[in-house]
Amino acid sequence: MDEKHIMEMLKDYKSGKLEEEEVISKLKKLPYEDIDYAKIDNHRSLRRGYGEVVYCAGKTPEQTANIFQRMLCGRGRVLGTRADIKTYEEVKAKAHDAVYHKDARAITVIREDIDKNKGLILIATGGTSDIPVAEEAAITAEFMGNTVERLYDVGVAGIHRLLMNTDKLYSASVIIAVAGMEGALASVIGGLADCPVIAVPTSVGYGANFGGLSALLTMLNSCSSGIGVVNIDNGFGAGCLAAMINRDRK
Template structure:
């Protein structure tokens, strides 16, 4: 008869191979950029099993869209991980790698856009880039973004998260030399259609050098920014 599990231990209801095939070679294949685990659609048990496997392999990993319950499970398996509840992101190990490449500046139009912007910032930082955040600089008060112009112009890539009308990336792209990664957020009243309005604004930008990721995709924006800055002087 199999022994009873110890208190606090976990016995998986199904093997890892039944729901996940982890890409352990991705970091080697992608120049050190490791696999991320999207937790939002997964059960707590599945996230825990994935974390256990990654811990055994010592694989640097980002866990994105983490619920509070999933964050608690990850803290049990990876007690030395860093967790940011605002960004819904857990990074293991907690310390990012030494920063290389160019500077990434992450700006958000309003405080309501901060969770998405923070996800982008932490992603780029844990992929090995120096990151500076600029918050609450939306176009309703243009003096605010202009007050950070020297910093924005020192970046090798700027990530801009904005909801509502989504105008901020176009403004920033008209002021800086660096490429701009635009992130539409689902912030806004009814006609913003959950982020569709800012998405269309950003796709229709008249400022050159704007790349657009999907709605609320802070991880995708941070990853792209890290890739761009990697090949920039810094």
């Protein structure tokens, strides 16, 4: 239950729409609701500016669906990451307006609008194989109220593809660079752009890529300044960080 819903509840109590017992029952669930296998953080939006996000991997579809259902009792927007189609079907059975974003492996339920942040978040990938991680970042940033533009398959193997789109680099407030293999894309973008760059190494690559470790080390050792690096395949973390940077843009 976020600040908006708390205020609405108090307003309903003052107008007589809610009885005192109902208010007490709702307040008992603050600041979190314990449903045995999960403790739903109802106050995260008050602390962080955005609500708790459901990490679906490792949970049963039934657990995820129940968590969505409980979270939707106190807020109008819920995001779930790393969800498969079976999990989505369970969620949709309880929330008919749930949407599955296949490439991002994400579920969104959006029942209320939020204010849009100023500025543009640009998401660039080295190759087409990096798109699932990039889409996780994109859906996350969009869910948090940001305008997102995609620039896919502009890696250093054909660097002219990136250089022909420098106008997009210059128009962005934050750039997320998603790349596997040797992970050089972030360094190149960092040398061209005048905004923060969030580098996301992916596990795309041949054997010596070591599941994304080579891209991670390249990004951490970049000689371009203004680059921050998140963990391997962590599109959600990149999208969230970009949204926080863009939120504070004047």
